[in-house]
Amino acid sequence: MRKIKLVVQYVGTNYCGWQKQKNGKSVQEVIEKAILKVLGEPCQVFGAGRTDAGVHAEGQVAHFETIANIYPPKLYHLINTALPDDIRILNSEEVSSDFHSRFSAKKKTYEYKFYVSDTILPLLEQTQTRVGYEFCYKKAKKACKFFVGTHNFSAFCASGTKVKDTTRTIYSLKLNKVSEKEYSLMVCGNGFLYNMVRILAGTIIEVGLNKKEASDIKNIIKSGKRELAGKTMPAKGLTLKKIEYE
Amino acid sequence: MRKIKLVVQYVGTNYCGWQKQKNGKSVQEVIEKAILKVLGEPCQVFGAGRTDAGVHAEGQVAHFETIANIYPPKLYHLINTALPDDIRILNSEEVSSDFHSRFSAKKKTYEYKFYVSDTILPLLEQTQTRVGYEFCYKKAKKACKFFVGTHNFSAFCASGTKVKDTTRTIYSLKLNKVSEKEYSLMVCGNGFLYNMVRILAGTIIEVGLNKKEASDIKNIIKSGKRELAGKTMPAKGLTLKKIEYE
Numbered sequence: 193m194r195k196i197k198l199v200v201q202y203v204g205t206n207y208c209g210w211q212k213q214k215n216g217k218s219v220q221e222v223i224e225k226a227i228l229k230v231l232g233e234p235c236q237v238f239g240a241g242r243t244d245a246g247v248h249a250e251g252q253v254a255h256f257e258t259i260a261n262i263y264p265p266k267l268y269h270l271i272n273t274a275l276p277d278d279i280r281i282l283n284s285e286e287v288s289s290d291f292h293s294r295f296s297a298k299k300k301t302y303e304y305k306f307y308v309s310d311t312i313l314p315l316l317e318q319t320q321t322r323v324g325y326e327f328c329y330k331k332a333k334k335a336c337k338f339f340v341g342t343h344n345f346s347a348f349c350a351s352g353t354k355v356k357d358t359t360r361t362i363y364s365l366k367l368n369k370v371s372e373k374e375y376s377l378m379v380c381g382n383g384f385l386y387n388m389v390r391i392l393a394g395t396i397i398e399v400g401l402n403k404k405e406a407s408d409i410k411n412i413i414k415s416g417k418r419e420l421a422g423k424t425m426p427a428k429g430l431t432l433k434k435i436e437y438e
Numbered sequence: 439m440r441k442i443k444l445v446v447q448y449v450g451t452n453y454c455g456w457q458k459q460k461n462g463k464s465v466q467e468v469i470e471k472a473i474l475k476v477l478g479e480p481c482q483v484f485g486a487g488r489t490d491a492g493v494h495a496e497g498q499v500a501h502f503e504t505i506a507n508i509y510p511p512k513l514y515h516l517i518n519t520a521l522p523d524d525i526r527i528l529n530s531e532e533v534s535s536d537f538h539s540r541f542s543a544k545k546k547t548y549e550y551k552f553y554v555s556d557t558i559l560p561l562l563e564q565t566q567t568r569v570g571y572e573f574c575y576k577k578a579k580k581a582c583k584f585f586v587g588t589h590n591f592s593a594f595c596a597s598g599t600k601v602k603d604t605t606r607t608i609y610s611l612k613l614n615k616v617s618e619k620e621y622s623l624m625v626c627g628n629g630f631l632y633n634m635v636r637i638l639a640g641t642i643i644e645v646g647l648n649k650k651e652a653s654d655i656k657n658i659i660k661s662g663k664r665e666l667a668g669k670t671m672p673a674k675g676l677t678l679k680k681i682e683y684e
Binding site for chain 1: 447448449494496514515518523524525526527528557558559560561563564677
C-alpha cells in the first residue's frame with residue numbers, strides 16, 4: 193500500500209462541493225471514479241479543504257492509498273485522462289503513511305474576489321461577486337487587521353454548525369486592489385469554520401460600504417454572535433488557493 | 439429620431455457571435471429584443487465589431503435609433519433590466535445622426551489570452567487557450583514587430599472570405615506576460631479581416647513553439663498564402679477590448 197498526495201485544481205460551479213453527498217455530484221466522487229477507471233481500484237480520496245458548492249480550488253490537496261505499481265510522479269497524467277475539463281490533478285507524489293491531507297495541514301490560504309460596479313460586468317460576474325460602487329477600499333482595508341491572531345470565531349461560523357472548538361488562528365488577511373474595479377481578499381490561517389471566509393469577506397465588505405465600522409470588529413468577535421457579523425458572501429468569489437505542510 | 443451609442447460587454451460562450459443568424463442566438467438579437475421589451479419599439483442595433491461565436495467583448499460599441507423620449511445617459515440601466523447576466527450595456531449616450539458604430543470607428547483593440555502548461559488548468563481553461571510548455575516567450579515577442587504597419591493581410595484571413603481590400607493597418611501589437619503561466623497578446627488596428635486576430639495569435643504562438651521563425655513573418659505576409667500562416671486559435675481566448683472614435 194502506498195500513499196499518494198495529489199494537488200487538485202477545479203472550477204466549483206458544476207459541483208455540490210468537494211465532499212460526497214447523496215444528492216449532487218461532488219469533486220471527490222468524480223476523482224474517485226476517475227482513479228477506479230484508470231487503476232481498476234476502488235479508493236477513498238481525502239481532501240484537505242471541504243470546499244462548498246460553487247467554491248473553486250487552485251491548489252486543493254488530497255490523498256489516497258493504492259496498491260498500483262505506478263511511478264507516482266507520472267500518476268496524475270493518467271488520472272487526468274479520466275477527468276472532465278473542470279477538474280485536473282496538477283501533481284502527484286508518494287508520501288509517508290502518516291501523512292493526512294487534512295490533519296497534517298499547517299496553513300490554508302483562501303482568496304475571495306469581488307468587483308465594484310453599478311452594473312453587472314459579464315466578464316467578471318462568473319467568478320466574482322459584485323459590490324456597489326459606494327465601496328470604500330481604504331475603510332475596508334482598515335478592518336482586516338482586527339481579524340489577525342488567535343480568536344474564537346464563533347460569530348463567523350454558519351449558525352447551526354456542530355463544532356466544539358471554534359478557535360482558529362489567522363496568520364494574515366490582506367485586501368488588495370487588483371485592477372480599477374477588482375479586489376482580492378487573501379486570508380491564511382490554520383483552519384476555517386464552516387462559511388468562515390465568506391462571512392469574513394461579508395463583514396469586511398460591509399465596513400467598506402459604511403454599514404459597519406472597522407472598530408466594531410473586535411466587539412463582533414468578542415460577542416460570538418453570528419447576527420452581528422456581515423452576511424455570507426456568494427460561493428463563486430471564493431477559491432482555495434493552497435494548503436501548506438511542514 | 440435620436441441616435442444612441444451603446445458600450446456593450448458580453449461573455450461570448452453561449453452565443454453564435456454578435457451578428458444575427460438563422461440558426462443560433464446572437465448578441466445583437468438578444469439586445470434588440472431587450473430594447474423592444476423596454477421601449478416597445480422594434481429597432482436595429484449595429485455593432486462595431488462582428489465578433490464570432492465564442493468571442494467575448496469588454497467594450498463593444500453599437501448604435502440604434504429610437505423615438506423614445508428617455509434621457510440617454512440613463513437608458514442603459516433600463517435595457518439592462520431585460521438582458522441576461524452574460525450581456526450588459528455599460529454606457530448609453532446620444533450621438534449625432536452621422537455617427538456609425540462601425541464606419542466611424544478609427545481604432546479597434548483586441549486581446550488574445552493564452553496560458554502555458556503541460557496540463558489543462560481548469561481555472562484558466564474556460565477563457566484562455568492552452569499552449570504547450572515548450573513555448574518561448576522571448577522568441578514569440580520578437581515576431582510581433584513584423585506585423586505592425588500597413589500590409590496586405592490576405593495570408594491572415596480565413597480562406598473563402600469574400601472581401602475585396604485585404605489591406606489593414608496595425609498600430610501596435612504587444613505580447614505581455616501576465617503571470618507565471620498567462621500571456622496576453624494585445625493588438626490595435628484600423629480594422630481586422632475575418633479570423634485575422636486569431637490567425638495572428640496562432641502565427642506568433644507557432645514562433646514561440648519553434649515551429650516558425652520570427653524572420654519568416656515578412657515573407658508570409660508577402661506571399662498572401664493562408665497556408666503559410668499559423669493556425670486559427672480557438673475563439674474563447676479572444677476579447678474585443680475597445681473601439682475608439684475621433
